[in-house]
Amino acid sequence: MRAPEGEKLLWVALDNGIYIPHLCGLREAERPAASCRLCFVEVEGLPNPVTACTLPVSEGMLVHTRTPRVDRLVRTGFELLLSNHRLRCGKCEKNKNCELQKIARERGLKLRLSRLRPLISEVPVDESPKTFKYDPGRCVLCGRCVWVDHHQAKVGAIGFIRRGISRKIAAFGDVPLAESRCTECGECVKVCPVGALAFKEK
Amino acid sequence: MEFQDGEAEVIRAEVDGVLQRHGLERENLIPILQDIQSRLGYLPKEAMQQISEALKIPEVDVYSVGTFYNQFRLNPPGKHQIKVCMGTACHMMGGHIILESFERRLEIKEGETTSDREFSLERVACVGCCALAPVVVVDEKVEAKVSPIRVDGILLAFEIESKKSEEIEKPVEEEGRTQ
Numbered sequence: 001m002r003a004p005e006g007e008k009l010l011w012v013a014l015d016n017g018i019y020i021p022h023l024c025g026l027r028e029a030e031r032p033a034a035s036c037r038l039c040f041v042e043v044e045g046l047p048n049p050v051t052a053c054t055l056p057v058s059e060g061m062l063v064h065t066r067t068p069r070v071d072r073l074v075r076t077g078f079e080l081l082l083s084n085h086r087l088r089c090g091k092c093e094k095n096k097n098c099e100l101q102k103i104a105r106e107r108g109l110k111l112r113l114s115r116l117r118p119l120i121s122e123v124p125v126d127e128s129p130k131t132f133k134y135d136p137g138r139c140v141l142c143g144r145c146v147w148v149d150h151h152q153a154k155v156g157a158i159g160f161i162r163r164g165i166s167r168k169i170a171a172f173g174d175v176p177l178a179e180s181r182c183t184e185c186g187e188c189v190k191v192c193p194v195g196a197l198a199f200k201e202k
Numbered sequence: 203m204e205f206q207d208g209e210a211e212v213i214r215a216e217v218d219g220v221l222q223r224h225g226l227e228r229e230n231l232i233p234i235l236q237d238i239q240s241r242l243g244y245l246p247k248e249a250m251q252q253i254s255e256a257l258k259i260p261e262v263d264v265y266s267v268g269t270f271y272n273q274f275r276l277n278p279p280g281k282h283q284i285k286v287c288m289g290t291a292c293h294m295m296g297g298h299i300i301l302e303s304f305e306r307r308l309e310i311k312e313g314e315t316t317s318d319r320e321f322s323l324e325r326v327a328c329v330g331c332c333a334l335a336p337v338v339v340v341d342e343k344v345e346a347k348v349s350p351i352r353v354d355g356i357l358l359a360f361e362i363e364s365k366k367s368e369e370i371e372k373p374v375e376e377e378g379r380t381q
Contacts, residue, residue, distance in 0.1 A: 156260025161269045172261045173247055181261075 099193035145188030280322030289328030
């Protein structure tokens with residue numbers, strides 16, 4: 001397999017038709033957030049599984065995308081994400097076009113909690129923008145929208161606020177997006193891997 | 203939170219002063235916020251906006267850091283600070299019921315300040331006297347084995363006190379007028 005020097009393993013694998021689960025990764029981002037903890041792989045010569053989005057490829061690298069240790073990490077990480085995600089796929093705009101559904105399908109995981117209790121934030125949906133809405137109950141806190149807002153749209157309207165279970169994406173002062181400096185360009189909605197940021201149906 | 207007379211100017215001047223003492227790089231954000239909090243007692247929104255302009259970072263990034271760390275408060279401390287203990291023992295003895303009673307009585311949420319700035323309410327971790335659980339620390343005074351009825355009592359005491367001090371102030375004013 002050939003790849004440009006310094007390219008991260010995740011993108012090389014995806015370009016070559018090898019699927020590795022991922023939510024937070026953005027190819028354009030210089031420093032990966034590595035926050036979703038789903039793109040684990042095992043590399044021969046390294047003692048522990050590593051995140052593929054942070055590892056630059058090198059000559060002669062031998063990578064295993066499915067090992068018992070990797071599968072275990074991904075299964076647990078995925079269920080942790082689900083425990084904090086409102087699972088009503090039938091009512092979701094992203095149904096059948098959702099990264100979580102794709103990961104479940106590719107890795108044979110269930111979109112159901114077996115070991116954990118659901119802990120979904122009961123924060124109201126922000127319906128204030130004209131073209132889209134933000135539902136914290138569906139957000140997986142991958143941070144793709146924040147990166148796009150800061151680096152591509154260069155608006156600087158949204159960011160992470162608070163910590164732990166009350167962490168969410170919000171504007172300065174936690175005001176509704178329509179009252180913030182948000183220009184409603186919709187770039188953040190396009191990169192949302194789940195249905196947290198979704199365009200309103202016309 | 204409504205500003206009192208001259209407060210906005212004080213905030214602006216203090217933030218200007220703090221910004222002058224620090225380099226205007228992103229990595230100095232936390233020391234700047236700490237300095238401002240030690241001077242003003244909290245982080246006003248206006249101060250965070252001023253910092254974001256000076257450091258040339260989005261204002262939401264400043265807000266993000268300010269809301270992440272427990273050490274930063276976004277509301278001004280009240281004249282009387284009520285700290286409800288949420289340590290293990292107090293939690294088991296119903297600390298959250300006491301917190302809720304305060305929230306209901308003062309009509310504010312945890313971490314907020316009443317609009318007259320009389321009371322601010324916060325949750326704290328263990329205050330170190332678990333045998334007295336559930337504990338509330340009002341200003342410096344430790345209230346032991348607090349019940350919702352005691353919550354009413356604590357607030358009533360402050361009410362009576364403030365009425366008394368008003369009565370003492372009034373005659374002074376009248377004297378001033380007669381002179």
